[in-house]
Amino acid sequence: MHLPRFKLLQPRSLNEAVEFIDRYGASARLGAGGTDLFVRMKYRVASPEYVVSLKQIPAKAPSIDENGALSVEALTTLRDVVRSDVVANRAPVLAEAAHTVASAQIRTMGTLGGNLCLETRCLYYNQSHTFQYVEPCFKRDGDRCYFVPKGKRCWAVFMGDTAPALVALDALVEVESSAGRRTMPIERLYTHDSLCPVSLSPAEIISTVVIPASGRRTGEAFVKSSPRGGLDFAIVSAAAVLEAGDDGTCSRAAVVLGSIAAMPVRASQAEALLQGKVLTRDLIQEAARTASAEIRPVMHHGHSASYLRRCVEVITEDALSLAFERLVIR
């Protein structure tokens, strides 16, 4: 399969990359690992005039800054995220999530920033349309959805694995543009619109992901349910972060689900149920049931909404139980 023609720009620094995207705007696409963009270009569902390849820009190793926050550059490959001792120590849920992404080859190429900016996916869109004589869908500038019958909008699902983990960690993203730097909570990176899932303008680029220092006793876990258990996008994924005082009372709970909507979704009722209570197995089961009842999964890749709802309950319980065990051990 061949790539369509494009003009290649290879900046040597982030500043140079910012100059390029400022100059070329929507006619340019950023390619970090290329594992999402180039596949879509081969399928001819993306055909930018310019590709700004970020491969020549070196990424610093993840580090702890002066405020005790963990800072991971967006161009850090998923492989380096998985292998970083600092990440394993300070944000194990992020390392665990990055470890479940695709394959060893793709983790070597793909970057954290790229994983956060994945295009939303669906069975119809993510394929070659060369021999497909049907009207295009919303994502291909058409007016229909083949995924949700009679759908009045695009229902494609955001399937990145690191985003739910970072939402659960209350991470911040630093975004660079020619106007300077802005910092925002990671949840604001997403629009909840499948057609345009990431809120950045074409002239903006994520430079760094910052994870604020956490409380002393935390337990974290990421669980992904996938068809083959390897080289897969998630059917549903769950990230859980628990913080507890010495008496076992939960001081902070985060439960975030991935691959069920156009962005990672917090199970806020389940979080509220856990907060301020002494953590027990029964409470965790109740929280999982609550999450399953409050989340409205979008059906995707042949999985019905009722099946996904059941998956949400099972993997939320798995993630919370694992986080709870790790909390006790630490």
Place this chain on the structure above:
Amino acid sequence: MNKNIVALTVNGEEYDLALEPQVTLLEALRDHLGLTGTKEGCGTGECGSCTVLMDDKPILSCLTLAADCRGSQIVTIEGLAQGGKLTAVQEAFLEKGAVQCGFCTPGMVLSVTALLDENPQPSEEDLKKALEGNLCRCTGYNKIVEAVHQAVETISSPEGEGRQA
């Protein structure tokens, strides 16, 4: 034409190729250098047949632009055997019958080579994780896993000591 000179280092040899920007490393290797050991399976990052080593790490050559490989050491399946002598991993694949149709084999061998260079005693879990991106439709994977175990033994045995994976 919009061609640029791309300097590639493949299996220790340096090449200067005039390539259009959209040429992938896979196309450069197969169509411009004649190194057809690297295979194109899906072309979209799902099968791992096009795996090559870039600076000792496995990558997918079908999703890497040749122009992005400047300054990197690329190793393909042709670059493993030295002076006609197969590596321990290649020998083990042959002996254990881990090669059937052979289409996945170059990628498999390179993924295993990268794994053993880094972790000469991988657990079953490490091994499966390292090979999750290489699909094989013939062997059912058991023969491949057996071959890796044999390669691990050869490399760690006294005679094999210091021997390259």
